[in-house]
Amino acid sequence: MISRQKRTFQSGSRRAVAAVEFAVCLPILTLVVFGSIEMSHGIFAKQAGTAAAYEAARLATSTGGTEIAARQRADEVLNAMNIDGGTVQITPEVNATMSRGTVVTVTVQIPSELNSGGLNFIMPPRQITTSIAMVKL
Template sequence: MLLRKRQHDFKRERLGGATVEFALCLPLMIMLVFGSMEASNALFLRQGLSIAAYEAAQVATQSGMAAAAAEARAQEVLDARNIAGYAVTISPQVTATTSPGTTVTVTVTAPIDANSLGPSWYFTNSVIRSTVTMRRL
């Protein structure tokens, strides 16, 4: 009878140990999962900014095109990807008469906070920037 009682107590102690391990590991696992989601979201944001900058640079460097058309193309790409709080900068200011061979730089920036999936604990006050440089045709 004494042997049965000791076996039963041993199982109870093991259950308590598993509960403590679970309580210690669960917050770390949750942080790891949400951190991975936020990092993936930041990579998606960076890719979207790169695509928008490339598309705007292609429009800005076409013969006869102006900066307004390039900015509109960047906005179209960014809106399609639901990117918020972005800014598009084209340098130098491109007009329809800008000479061929001029180097045009398009920079697109967006804050990670405005494009986060949840509370911004991981990338507070961070901004992602993408720059593309092309020669005007």
């Protein structure tokens, strides 16, 4: 009879230890899961900005390319990937008199607070910036 009481006491003790371990590990595990989701949103936004900058630079440096067409293409790529608030900057200004061999740089900036999963406490609001440089053909 005494051995039964001991076994019950040990079993209850093990359950209590498991509950405490769970209570300690759950917040850490939750932070890791939501942090991973937030970081994946940031990586996706960076890739979308790179794709938009590349497409804009390709149009701006092609023969007969214009800055207006390049900006429109960058906006199309950002909209297709559901990126909000992105801005496109093209330097130097692309025009018909631009000589061949000129390096054109396209910079896309995306605000992270508009394109996250709503978990800005993990990754503070920042500007995600990508640049592509191409030579005018």
